[in-house]
Amino acid sequence: MPSSFSNILFDTSSSNLLLPPDFVSKHLNNKISDTPIIIQSANGGYYWKLKIKQISDDSYCFSDGWDNVVKDSQLDFGDFLLFSPVDELTFKLSIYSPNGCEKILPQKIGGNDGGGEDDENYEKNEDPWFTTIITTTHTSLLRFPRGFAELAGIDDEGTMTVKNLDGKEWVTGIKLDKSFRSSRRYLLSPGWPCFRRENDLSAGDECVFRFIRSEGKLLLAKVVLVR
Template structure:
């Protein structure tokens, strides 16, 4: 399964969690294992950007590969329940970007999953993050080459289509700095294009970086942008 806002050069798989089968270990699909080209890591990091990360061992049992040691901690910390839907996007260097969705289709947030918020983040900030409309994407090599990034159509329709223009000016805020970019509808895609290459250069973004866009002003179209970078 591929997310609509990521290109095909990042391998990904999904799992539906069931406690009877997956509370102690999680099977990795055999077709996905072939993508390691024989260099299967013995330990991986499962990361939920802006929330936390977990170290898990990868081991072989009979003819199958599993997340094993450390996986029960991931299950407990994220309060996984039957029928939760998980996506695992492999960013390289033994790092997986993980998203978790409840059976109703809504993404599970850190606080609702019972995860401790890092001490340097003020509780009010976390509350605001969870309330703001947002979308996430991974900066792939394809995006780097094309000098664009795609916005999910669902997000456009819910929060930006009301402006009734095919091209919109948007402000991206990182800490105390701002960048102006252009978002436009191109055929079936919603692209952040004008001004995006400068934003990438100024923030030293590389392929594999996970980016979160949080809409803070729906009238003037301002976003707070945060990154989760590869080491």
């Protein structure tokens, strides 16, 4: 598991972010993964896919998507960035202004290289949907965005049928996610690992799930593979 690291932003126009030498020496020297790195905001519901690029023998940076992080997070000169590992390929990003206060980003549903639709537009969909990027934490469970769960009428533990575009179905279990004390959050756990394996979903894949109201089923509507 990578260690946490921080950075102070001095150039908001740059398309990459230099990684700290200590982090590089511990985790990156000659070990760049082909799988995209996932950066998720600590609040707001944003996700970004980036690459790690080698600049010199011992210098690496976030690239190929860092400019989206700067734009969507409205980063400013002097902002303090804290990257906390979620798994080997995923980091949670917390942003603090020079005055020490954490920046709160506008809430997004799902995530798609910088977020999904905002709440107002999201509620206009006849069938609610969300976008997520598969990470190694998704091997055993899939969390529902709060807005999606509300629109899909998920308010208790139970079962849900999940199907792919070929019409094949899997019965999965809905569990209450007790890691959020301030609100009720739900996830798919029993049955999800089988669905993920049989649909060949791997870390970095971008998936769109749509709840079909007329059937009461969750549809894997689209997959963008990184392989």
